[in-house]
Each structure stands twice: as C-alpha cells, then as structure tokens.
Amino acid sequence: MLNYIWAFMILIGVVYGAFTGRMADVTNAALDSAGDAVSLCITMIGIMALWVGLMEIAQKSGLIAKMTRGIQPFISFLFPRIPKDHPSREYIATNLIANVLGLGWACTPAGLKAMEALAQLERERGNPEYGIGDGTAGRSCSASREMCTFLILNISSLQLIPVNMIAYRSQYGSVNPAGIIAPAIVATFISTLTAILYCKFKEVTSKS
Numbered sequence: 001m002l003n004y005i006w007a008f009m010i011l012i013g014v015v016y017g018a019f020t021g022r023m024a025d026v027t028n029a030a031l032d033s034a035g036d037a038v039s040l041c042i043t044m045i046g047i048m049a050l051w052v053g054l055m056e057i058a059q060k061s062g063l064i065a066k067m068t069r070g071i072q073p074f075i076s077f078l079f080p081r082i083p084k085d086h087p088s089r090e091y092i093a094t095n096l097i098a099n100v101l102g103l104g105w106a107c108t109p110a111g112l113k114a115m116e117a118l119a120q121l122e123r124e125r126g127n128p129e130y131g132i133g134d135g136t137a138g139r140s141c142s143a144s145r146e147m148c149t150f151l152i153l154n155i156s157s158l159q160l161i162p163v164n165m166i167a168y169r170s171q172y173g174s175v176n177p178a179g180i181i182a183p184a185i186v187a188t189f190i191s192t193l194t195a196i197l198y199c200k201f202k203e204v205t206s207k208s
Helices: 002-019 023-061 063-070 072-078 088-100 104-124 145-156 163-171 177-207
Strands: none
Touching (some): 002 023, 023 063, 023 163, 063 072, 063 088, 072 088, 088 104, 088 145, 145 177, 163 177
16 A cells, blocks of 8 residues: 555656656655665664664673563553463563664564464464464454554554654754654653553453
C-alpha cells in the first residue's frame, strides 16, 4: 500500500510540474532530496553504530541483565500468565529497555524473538492456532492476549532518549536538537500509560 501511495505522490508532482512549467524545479528537488537522503543515512549509520556498540558494552558488563531483572515485576504485572522462567520474558525485557533508550534498531530482533516465544508458549498450552505467519498459503494465525499486549506496549514506546529524532533535527539544522527530549518523554509516557490501562481494562473485561 505504501508503494502505491508514494508512486501516486510522485506522479502527481511530475504531472503538476509539467502543467505549470516547473519541471526543472521538480528535477532539482528530486536531486537535492536524493543527496539529503544519502547524507542522512550516513549520519544515522554513525549514530546507530555508537548506540548499538554501547548496548553491546552494557550487555557484556551485565548492566542489561541487571536492568532485565529489575523490570521483571513490571513484566509480571503486564503478563501474569507467562511463567516466570519462560524465555519470552527476557526478550520482552530487552525490547522494552532498547525502546526506552531510543534504540529502535536494537529492539526489533528482541521483539521478533519475543513474538516467536509467545507463539511457542501458546502451542505448549494446546493452542496451535496462535502464532506468527510462516508464509504458508491459506494458513490463518491468531494473536494471543500476551502477543497483543506486547505489541501495544511496543507501539506506545516509552523513550527517555529519542535518538532518531535528535539525529533528524541535527541533520536538518536545528539549533537545539536535544530540545525534543522533554516533550518526547511526556508524549511517550502518556502513550505508554494509556496502553497499559487499555491492556489491563481488556484483561479485566475479558474475565467478566
């Protein structure tokens, strides 16, 4: 769908430029945007390398393990049906920690592993219909309560350090790139709190 939307927008721009006699402006804008995209990618690669490296150091030093143990009560509150020794809890914790630090790239692998582990948990409970699609034609899969809760929590994404936004603002000439930190904390705190309240509300109403 996004491919169609982008293709439509490009087509509209070209047609409008042709009818208004501004094709040269359209061409120049396309070339400038291509250069900006390359420059932004280089900037983001450097930032990604820095933060992923810091995450690796934190993992090797045991800091991530300590943080994972520290948020286990929170995970137990949100996912009371997951056994305390189940591997999905560690993946969920790693994903949440990476999200809080603004490392969207680092949290994706842990998020996928968490979904796979939650699907395996449902199969162990005797619910083979739950899982994530494997591409098999005609196969329909359902999401368990834990999978839905994790997805909603992941989307709400509480962030203390919005690395991506700081990088974008810096790239495009912001005089204070880090000025987004306080608004981002407030906005993502509200979105995460709303996600938690919604998930617990659905949990309570599904039992009644």
